[in-house]
Structure formats: structure tokens, C-alpha cells
Amino acid sequence: GGGGEGGDKVGEQAKAEEDLPDDPEDENDPELQLEGPRGHPDFRVFLAAAPSTNIPIGVLQRSIKLCSEPPEGLKQNMTRAFTNFSDEPWENSSKQQEFKAVLVALCFFHAVVVERKKFGAQGWNRNYPFNPGDLVTCVDVLGNYLEDRAKVPWDDLRYVFGEIMYGGHITDDWDRVLCRNYLAYLVQPDLLEGMDLCPGFPSPPALGYKEYLAYISENTPQESPVLYGLHPNAEINFRTVQGDTLFRTINELQSASATGGGDSASEKVRQTLDEMMGSLPEDHNLQEMAERLEEDRTPGQHVFYQECERMNILVNRMRKALMDLDLGLKGALSMSTAMQSLFDDMYFDKVPNYFADVAYLSIRPLGSWYQNLQERNRQLMDFATELQQPKVVFINLFFNPNAFLTAIMQVTAMQYNYDLDMMSLVTEVTKKWPDQIDAPAREGAHVSGMWMEGARWDIGASTIEESKMKELYPKLPVMTIKSLPINKVDYKDQYPCPVYKTQERGPGFVTTLHLKTKSNPRKWVIGGVALLLDVVE
Numbered sequence: 001g002g003g004g005e006g007g008d009k010v011g012e013q014a015k016a017e018e019d020l021p022d023d024p025e026d027e028n029d030p031e032l033q034l035e036g037p038r039g040h041p042d043f044r045v046f047l048a049a050a051p052s053t054n055i056p057i058g059v060l061q062r063s064i065k066l067c068s069e070p071p072e073g074l075k076q077n078m079t080r081a082f083t084n085f086s087d088e089p090w091e092n093s094s095k096q097q098e099f100k101a102v103l104v105a106l107c108f109f110h111a112v113v114v115e116r117k118k119f120g121a122q123g124w125n126r127n128y129p130f131n132p133g134d135l136v137t138c139v140d141v142l143g144n145y146l147e148d149r150a151k152v153p154w155d156d157l158r159y160v161f162g163e164i165m166y167g168g169h170i171t172d173d174w175d176r177v178l179c180r181n182y183l184a185y186l187v188q189p190d191l192l193e194g195m196d197l198c199p200g201f202p203s204p205p206a207l208g209y210k211e212y213l214a215y216i217s218e219n220t221p222q223e224s225p226v227l228y229g230l231h232p233n234a235e236i237n238f239r240t241v242q243g244d245t246l247f248r249t250i251n252e253l254q255s256a257s258a259t260g261g262g263d264s265a266s267e268k269v270r271q272t273l274d275e276m277m278g279s280l281p282e283d284h285n286l287q288e289m290a291e292r293l294e295e296d297r298t299p300g301q302h303v304f305y306q307e308c309e310r311m312n313i314l315v316n317r318m319r320k321a322l323m324d325l326d327l328g329l330k331g332a333l334s335m336s337t338a339m340q341s342l343f344d345d346m347y348f349d350k351v352p353n354y355f356a357d358v359a360y361l362s363i364r365p366l367g368s369w370y371q372n373l374q375e376r377n378r379q380l381m382d383f384a385t386e387l388q389q390p391k392v393v394f395i396n397l398f399f400n401p402n403a404f405l406t407a408i409m410q411v412t413a414m415q416y417n418y419d420l421d422m423m424s425l426v427t428e429v430t431k432k433w434p435d436q437i438d439a440p441a442r443e444g445a446h447v448s449g450m451w452m453e454g455a456r457w458d459i460g461a462s463t464i465e466e467s468k469m470k471e472l473y474p475k476l477p478v479m480t481i482k483s484l485p486i487n488k489v490d491y492k493d494q495y496p497c498p499v500y501k502t503q504e505r506g507p508g509f510v511t512t513l514h515l516k517t518k519s520n521p522r523k524w525v526i527g528g529v530a531l532l533l534d535v536v537e
Contacts, residue, residue, distance in 0.1 A: 072118075074198075074227050075220040077111035082216060084132045087209050089139065095146045097206050101191040102142055102157070104204060104212065108197045109186050110135045112228055113166065113179070119225065119234050120241055121505035122454060122528035124178070128169040138165050158183045172506060174498050181525045182229075198227045229526030231454060231467045252348060269346045270329060276370060277322050281315050281377040284308040284384055292387055299407035300445070303398075304383045310399045311380055314358050314373075321354060360399045361501045361508050364536050372534075389445065392434040392478055396449030396533040401501070401510050405481065408444050412483040424486045427513045430478045431459050437478055444482030450499070451475050454529035457515070464495060464517045464524060473535045481513070489514075495521040499531045 049055065071077050090099040113130050116123035138161050145153055162183045170176050186197065194202045200221040207215060221227060225234040286308060293301055325342050327333040338354065345352040349365040360376070362369055376397040382390060395401045409423040434448045456474040458465040467474070494514040501508030513531065517524065
């Protein structure tokens with residue numbers, strides 16, 4: 001906005017201009033030449049605006065642009081969080097020591113939840129718009145609750161902060177569990193005894209406003225994933241993703257022709273096309289399979305049959321699209337929009353949406369994705385030969401792994417006449433690898449194809465342990481997954497570990513498997529520990 005009578009007229013004008021088309025030739029149009037006095041050469045306009053694609057390009061080119069970036073790092077975020085409050089926000093409180101301790105813990109919590117975003121899905125499954133308003137409201141609630149109660153209502157505070165204020169943004173169940181575990185650790189009576197908010201950063205004693213800012217500045221440890229409860233390996237992941245994103249963006253900004261001429265682009269796509277068409281799997285004979293299985297097929301056999309159906313749908317769609325593109329490149333068909341889109345995706349090694357719509361969830365590039373498809377089909381071909389469940393089921397090769405896990409519960413429910421919704425999965429991690437398994441499991445199934453992120457499985461001690469440095473995705477040995485009624489399962493000393501289809505987690509949630517742990521399960525929740533069915537390194 002401007003000063004004097006101008007007020008925010010410039011901001012209003014900027015908003016109004018968004019609806020007008022931008023014409024760079026206006027300046028040279030003799031009919032639009034400005035008559036009368038021009039602006040003073042020293043005149044300056046200060047324009048504040050939210051990010052917008054509609055501000056005229058001419059304005060941007062002539063401007064000196066300044067933008068306010070969010071702070072990076074725990075110290076900067078915590079300092080900014082604390083400066084949201086005026087001098088001495090606790091001055092009217094009758095419980096000043098408690099107010100100060102919880103206020104600092106809340107500022108730390110706010111800094112952590114904001115900064116965890118940079119660690120991607122290991123930080124939060126989804127992105128949430130946490131903002132200073134959440135923190136300010138929580139502190140207002142804190143002041144009211146401390147005055148209204150004789151004792152500090154720790155449980156009530158945790159509930160309001162975690163389920164209503166910050167929790168109001170959270171849509172993912174496992175992110176809600178993470179938020180709840182953070183607050184269970186941070187908002188508790190030990191705060192008043194100087195407990196560590198994170199390794200090497202104790203809760204400060206009662207200080208003044210400026211002393212608190214100095215304490216944060218001088219005592220916050222050096223930036224590290226450990227401050228957020230994560231393993232140092234999370235930094236490697238974060239930096240790798242940053243680099244991948246940068247190079248992928250640069251690659252996509254170069255058009256196919258600019259990268260080496262249209263001929264070289266066609267040659268590259270032609271090579272990929274020939275390789276895929278020459279090795280595309282044959283359709284599974286579903287009618288013959290159905291006749292051999294007859295009516296009394298087991299739940300496990302039915303899952304494999306459904307997987308064969310899905311594979312046929314995907315392969316047929318791929319075959320038709322690849323054949324059309326082949327004819328288009330030969331000149332026998334004119335290139336349609338769909339064919340051009342397929343051409344571009346193949347050139348940039350991306351899985352076309354046309355394939356992904358009927359495929360399994362994956363973040364692999366096209367070449368790796370196609371090899372993975374062949375691997376998935378081999379497991380189905382092995383089943384089609386014998387029509388028997390394999391000795392070891394590679395659950396990572398299913399379109400729908402949930403269906404197979406449900407089948408395990410169905411078998412036990414039918415055998416002992418239990419209700420299916422009263423069943424739970426029970427996991428035993430063996431000390432063997434798939435090639436060491438001699439026979440199918442007597443109950444449930446031997447399952448392989450899982451990687452752990454954020455920690456590792458210690459085969460000798462049969463428990464979850466800290467990751468080894470630079471070992472980002474250690475593979476788990478064969479698991480025996482069985483099913484029992486929920487009331488017969490003992491979850492003591494077990495971490496409820498979420499299982500996801502890909503490293504992006506969120507939408508690919510499969511199920512929860514309970515794994516043995518000697519540490520408090522909260523450590524693994526805050527560490528973002530999960531099992532993944534597909535890993536792209």
C-alpha cells in the first residue's frame with residue numbers, strides 16, 4: 001500500500017488488474033501514448049502482494065523483488081515462534097512457572113512440526129498449513145486453563161493442543177498419532193524439572209522475556225535430524241530428494257527437440273517402444289484358471305486370481321497404446337493428443353497416467369516400473385502353473401496387498417468360526433531369507449518384500465534397533481503373518497508399525513503390523529519408522 005491518501009489503492013489495483021489480459025505491445029502502441037505530465041523519476045511504489053500468476057509481466061520485469069522466506073532450522077523457527085508474543089505474556093498468570101515452562105515447550109513443538117516438513121513423508125505423511133495462529137491460540141487456552149484449575153490440567157492441555165488446535169489441520173491417522181506422541185512427551189510435569197526438550201536442549205528455568213530469547217539463541221544444539229527425533233540418515237534422504245527434484249525439473253524444462261533434435265528424441269522413444277512391445281507379458285487365461293479352481297477356491301487362491309485379472313487389464317491397455325504409438329511413429333496413423341502425451345512420457349522416462357490409472361501405486365521411473373511389472377507377472381505365472389500359494393509370498397508384488405492380508409484373516413475366521421471384524425494380524429519375523437524357506441507356513445503365510453525406513457530389524461536380537469549410518473532401507477527377512485482374535489493378542493513391548501506401498505507413504509497406507517521393540521514405542525513413532533513395500537533409491 002502507499003502512504004498519504006493513497007492508502008492501499010495500489011493493492012486494490014493489483015487485485016483488479018489480475019482479471020485483465022497482459023499485452024506487452026501496449027507500450028509501443030502510438031494510440032496508447034500517455035499525454036500530459038509523466039511521473040517524477042524518483043517516484044517509487046511499494047507493492048505488497050500474495051503470490052500470483054496474474055501480475056503483469058511488465059511490472060515484474062521493472063521491479064526490485066523481495067520475498068519473505070520462512071526460517072530454516074530449529075533455532076530460527078523457535079525464535080520466530082517465541083517472538084509471536086509481546087513482552088512478558090505470562091505477567092497476568094497466577095502460575096507463572098508453569099505458564100513459562102509450557103510456553104517454551106509449545107514454541108519448541110511449533111518449531112518442530114513446521115520444520116519436520118523438510119524431511120518429506122518421514123516427517124509428515126502429508127503437508128499441513130501449521131501457522132503462528134495455532135501457537136498463539138494454544139497459549140491463550142493455556143492461560144485460561146491455568147487460571148480456571150487448581151492444578152495444571154496436563155491431559156486437557158494435550159488434548160486441546162493435539163486434537164483441536166494443531167490436530168484440526170491433520171487428516172492422516174498416523175500423523176495424528178505422531179502429534180499425540182510429541183505432546184505426550186513435551187507437555188507433562190517433568191517440564192518443571194528441566195527435562196530435555198530434545199537431546200542436548202534442556203527446558204530452561206523461569207527467566208525473563210529477553211533472557212528466554214538469549215537462551216534459545218545460545219543453547220539450541222546444532223541443526224540435525226536427531227533434534228526432531230529422527231535418525232541422521234533422514235538428512236541423506238532429504239538432500240537426495242532435493243537434488244533429484246532439481247535435476248528432474250531442469251530435465252523437464254528442456255523440450256524434447258532442444259535436448260538433441262527431434263530425430264534423437266524419436267530414436268530414444270523408438271528404442272523404448274521396441275523393448276516394451278517385444279517383452280510385454282501374455283494374457284493370463286482366466287477362463288481356464290477359473291475352471292481348474294472350481295467353486296471351492298481358498299481366499300488366498302481368489303486373491304491371486306484377482307491379481308491375474310488386474311494384470312490382464314493393465315497389459316491390454318499398454319499393448320493397445322504402444323501399438324497405436326508404433327503406427328503413429330511409422331506414419332500409418334496421425335499422432336493424436338494421447339499418442340503425443342505417451343511419446344513425451346516415454347522420452348522423459350515417466351509412467352504415463354494412462355497406464356498408472358489401472359496399475360499399482362508406484363513412484364518408479366518408466367524403465368524401472370516396467371521391470372517391476374515383469375517381476376510381478378512372474379509371481380502370477382508361477383501361481384497359474386500349480387494354482388497353489390507359493391512357499392513365500394512376495395507381498396510387494398501385489399496390486400492390492402490388503403486383499404492378501406485379509407485372506408489370511410478369512411482363513412482363520414472360517415476355520416475357528418470367528419467374526420472377521422474381530423480378527424487381527426500377528427507378525428513373527430523369522431531369521432531366514434526367501435531361499436531358505438522349505439515349505440509353506442502351517443498357519444497364515446510366509447511373506448517377504450518389505451523394507452524398513454527410520455530404523456532396522458536386528459535379526460540376532462529379534463527387535464527393532466537404531467539404523468546403521470548410510471543404510472537407508474534395510475530389508476526385512478521373511479515374516480510369518482498369522483491371524484488371531486483381537487482379544488487373544490498381546491501387544492506388550494510391540495511397536496504398531498505402519499506399512500506403506502511407496503516412500504511417499506500417505507495415500508499408500510496398507511495396514512499396521514506389530515513388531516517387537518525393547519525401546520519405548522514412542523521413540524519409533526517420533527522417528528517416523530515404517531515398513532515400505534517398494535523402495536526406489
